[in-house]
Structure formats: structure tokens, C-alpha cells
Amino acid sequence: MSDMAAPIAEPRTRPISVDEYHRMADAGIFGPTERVELLNGRIIEMPPQNPPHAHSVGTTMMIFVRQFGDRVLVRSQLPLELDLYSEPQPDLALLRRADYSGAHPTAADVLLVVEVSDTSIRFDRGRKPAAYATAGIAEYWIVDVQRRVVEAYADPTDGRFGTTRTVPDGESIACRAFPDEPIAVADMLPTRRPM
Secondary structure, three states: OOOOOOOOOOOOOOOOOHHHHHHHHHOOOOOOOOOEEEEOOEEEEOOOOOHHHHHHHHHHHHHHHHHHOOOEEEEOOOOOEOEOOEEOOOOEEEEEOOOOOOOOOEHHHEEEEEEEEOOOHHHHHOHHHHHHHHHOOOEEEEEEOOOOEEEEEEEEEOOEEEEEEEEEOOOEEOOOOOOOOOEEHHHHOOOOOOO
């Protein structure tokens, strides 16, 4: 008998594809009120929306519809199919006008993706921009409710955004698709409460 122990096999995880994710949903694996999305083959449970988050999503959507709605499709918390293993549901997306009744929009359809972040900033700065940049999303914003800023990411290359800037409350930001139409950062944020 040999004194050499057999090598220990490490367990591996297998990514879930978008097709498998859809079949799981069709089979009723996710509850009717369960909020999940697929990112890099992993099912991510999305946190509940607190009032500041919900306010920013709703307000920003109204701004986008009013400002760009005749030229783009504005969607909120609906799927984008980025690749075989990612189908996030960003808080907001500006899409090229098209009929998406037969398939979810893909990265090529996206002009801007926006995530509102109140309690999920690490995730919104970590895995999300990597997935969006890898898919070639042209521009990604994080509306940071806590810090009262918008972080803007652009120029995706090799799974990273090459350009990042932070625009504070009190200033305006314009998306690259509509560079001459700025939006006040304060308009996308909850109202400050008096101290």
C-alpha cells in the first residue's frame, strides 16, 4: 500500500446559462415576488427596494421619458441579455427603438444603463460594471444615493471601462448618446431632509 494520499478534488461550480435560467423561471423555481437576476452564470438575489432607491428609480425614469422618450425606449428593471450567462435587470436602460417582443434587448441595443445604488454600491461597482464592459455596453451610470453623486463609466475595453468620472450633486451630467442634453444630478436623487 502506498503512503501517498489520493489528490483531493476541489468542488467546482458550473455556471447557469440564460436558457437554463429561463427554464427554471418557467418551472416556478423562483417565487412570484422573488427578485433575481443572472450575472456571470450566477443567480443573484436583488435586495428589496427602500424608499430612497425607489424614489430615484422612478424620478430618473420620468426624466428620461420626458427628455428622450420620443427617440429611445426607456425601460426600468427589465432584462437585458448580455451573453450566454448574463441577464441582469438594470434599474434603467435607454435602448434603441425596436420591437423587443420576440427577444430581450442585447448589449448592441443599449445606449445607457443605470443602476441606482443605496445599499448595493460594492456590487454595482464590482461585478456589474465588469459584466457590462465585457458585453460592450457603451455607458454605465451609478446613481449613488448615499454619496449623492453619479459615477459615469464609458469606453469599454477588455472587460473594463476605460473612462470613469464622478459628478456631484449640484452639477449636471449628459449621456454620450445625447451630449447636449444634460440632467441635473440633484433631480435624480431623493430630496435632502433638513437636519
